[in-house]
Amino acid sequence: MAATTSGALTKRQMRGRRLTRGGRRSLTAYLFLAPALILYLAFVIRPTVELFGLSAFDWNGVNPTREFVGFDNFARLFADPLFWRSLGNNLIFVVLLVAFNVTVGLITASALARAMRGRLIYQLIFFLPVVQASIVTALVWKWIYQPEGLLNNALEAIGLGFLSHGWLGDPNTALPALALAAAWSGFGLSVVIFLAGIQSIDQSLYDSAKMDGANTRQMFMNVTVPEMRPVITVVFLLEMIGAFQTFDIVWATTRGGPVNSTEVLASFMFKRGFTDAEFGYGASIAVIFMMIVLVAAIISLLLRERNED
């Protein structure tokens, strides 16, 4: 060590200095992040970790003693037909909602981009439902879907009375009806995001596509969609996570009925945990629930990164 050359020493000193500077930088950065991170770790991550712990117990949520059962709750869950039903319903709900919000959102945004007159007012109207509380959405739509409610009266008024229906009472229509209510409260958000995306597309791309003789469909598919891909991923991700976590709108309308046709993971979990006082089991549902959302989110994020490369 004593025989180190001056050159090596300089290198070491340099490295040391760099590390110190890097370390100080990291420290500063963490100071900036501290308030958010501390709150987040203490009030989101910690209860989540505790939840994973709970899923290994047979516990009613209140008893001072709880029995360790390992993975029994998960075994029971995978054998529970209602779990698979809820998962299936949830997937259908996600697909319906995401499909509606992405397609209607894209079409509406491209229409708005062309509508010089009244763009702001339309945008305002589409966004009004987005700022409503979910409890408002649920209660107002429950009212609309009644057998003598607004929807059936409107259908009758335009001569489609034969379609009128107890929308939330029919196991075949209850889930799509709730998805439509959720779409009502959500599509405005995707419209404004898509509109911003379209407006940031370089106009010359359209012009050159037109020079090459592209038609509407081709321009949409060859310019709009590829240019919008990152935005579509974001909307897709936001809508998917939101749709998976749907609870308020189900709870305040059908509570999972009729005949379990609107049971989703969150309501299934809530019933087991709170109504049946099976908190350990409820926790295992929550764990699987989170895993699914997480895996889906990671996959779409990875797809997004690949697209950006």
Place this chain on the structure above:
Amino acid sequence: MKRGTGVNTQHSRRRRVTAVAGAAVASLALVACGGGAEESGDEVLNIWYGSEPGQKDAMTSLIAQWDEEHPEVSVEITAMGPELNPPSLLPALSSGEGPDLWAGNLGSSQSQAFIDAGLVHDLTPAYCKSNWNKMIPDELAVIATSDDKMWAVPNSIESTGMFYRKSIFEKLGLSVPTTWEDFVSVVDELKNNGYPTPIGAAGQDAWPVSHLLGAMWSGAVGPDGVNEILFGDGTWTSTGMTEATEEFEKLADAGAFGPDPLSYTYQATMADLYNGVVPMTYTGGFVIPDAQAGAGENFDDIGVFALPTVNGGPISANASPGEGWYINANSKQADAAEDLLNYLFFTDENRTKILEGGLVPVGPVDLDQVELPSLLEELLAEQNKYRDNGVVPAFFELTAPASIGEAMMTSEQGILAGSTSADELLQTLQSTWETEKQAGKIISSSGAPKC
């Protein structure tokens, strides 16, 4: 008038006003982040209502009266609808918080969990010492009992029956049916004479359907049969149960519950009964205070009859406790809360007041002394007519774990939708029952606590 037309609901206004008045102890001045009642010096007795609307009137004024007579304690009532109780109570109690006294579901899984966790105050000493045992009939006390201890005071005795519109029956020349065949032909007559929904089922909420099917079951198997199933070795798939369920399925298939039984909530169904759109619906006395206000001038036109049995067996009376009043084991005000319960439910004067409010308190009451709503009087008379044949539970699901109640509601909706058969419903219940029995989660037959 078409189904589902709104009905004047003046009553709901009054109900909320009272609910609010009870809690008016706390002032609007609260701005900071305090919360809870911090009234100087006083000990506070916190009460959560999970009670049905309408009951609040009589109960709230009695509680206020008690509050006045007890200056050392100040009562604070938090209005808790049926929506708010379950999600709020569990975390609160499990954390050693929560109300001193609350009204909640009897026999539910959640209540049993609280009892198992030692969070509920043992009422057995008061039950024995204050002679509550002489007031509460054993068959009702059982439901509030586990491990030979009394955990709750039943709020009321509830009975059910087929509520109907007298003028519609008169107009069509129909008389109150006493046999199942009569009943089926009444349904047919109504259906063929401008009433597409002869019986309002309230299938969207499902629990009202459980009352009807439960009544058909207990009619078919009788009091002994019910006890066999709930406390003995009987099965849910026995002959009587099967007959009753198949009759229910036949009714559904024949359109007795209308074209869209699953689309109507209980509220919508009752509004239709008040408006004379639906001529019959099966429900309980708990709706009477509401009906009085909701039906307006049509209230006197509503009658009630006991449902005939599907197999011609004798009709029994039915009774179940309504909600139960529980005291928090961690409450510092347990003595005061016991005193309040004693005051509300076990003094003659106040029992009469509760009865006048349209709610039948548990235990003997002198009906001649009070002016009752006509419908309640009719319901009680109908019950007394069949009391000699024994008493069956009005709420079948109350005596079973929550999973049974849920399985009942789901399968009933399935029958109404035509996707489940009577057989499948009973099979589901039997297998759920066996699972719960194995897990030791069914109510024991030990009877009321011994004093």
Place this chain on the structure above:
Amino acid sequence: MASLAPAARRTTPGMRGFWQRRGGKVVLYTYLTVLALFSLAPLALAWSTAFKTKAQVVSNPYGLPLPPAFENLAEAWTSGRFSQYFLSSLIISLLSVFAMVIVAPLAGYGLARMKFWGRRLVVVVLLIGLTIPITAIILPLYTIMRDLHLLNTYWSVVITHVAVGGPFFAFIMRAFFMRLPEALADAARIDGCSELRVFWNVMLPLVRPGVLTVALLEFLWSWNNLILPLVFLTSENVRTLPVGMLLLTGRFSTDYGLLSAAVLILSLPVIVLFVLFQRNFIEGLASGAVKG
């Protein structure tokens, strides 16, 4: 496009071309108007019902409330205790906004402008937070709040709002900071400013629209949240509007006039805010999503 020859237009109409032709315009505005009706009708139903008497609700369910009656609003506001619920909601939302506009820009700046050890891990951990449903962790959270003696205080809800929403708003702020030229900060650093000064004096004033967006969205979310106040705030003194609204749906009857009044009271403040700050709401959200 106007310069395109008629023949060319026939062969290559293009999307813009289509929308700009006369028939296209009719289709365009018909489509937008139908969709606008879909958006507006449910709210119009509730808002107009709020001004109807009980008799009008039955006799004239879909018409205009003429003459307008204020009994539902008055009743909800006074005897329905909505004035008090309103105050609770307002306090919770304002406290949440205040906390969030401090926490989110700091974190967003750290994420956008600093290279630090473990950055990737922090980003991933924060992203995971976006996928955790509050319903799932409500019971463990409740125990934590109890141990901190925060139950039935506004803080329990405020802290959870900020903790749960923190990652999302940090990412929004990050998108705003990333758009600023690095040279700005470097210039300030050369002048000897500390990192906090750079943030406070140079960078933060430039992302004011972003901060406003965060404030508006946080207000919206905490104003509308149901599950947290439902579970944490069981005392009536601190009850919020959405919980109060849940109380209005009884088992026996629903008073639609009163329910509609509650809808109006709950939605009016956010709508006023939204109309006033439409650009910030929309541009903030959109730029966060498009450029983040």
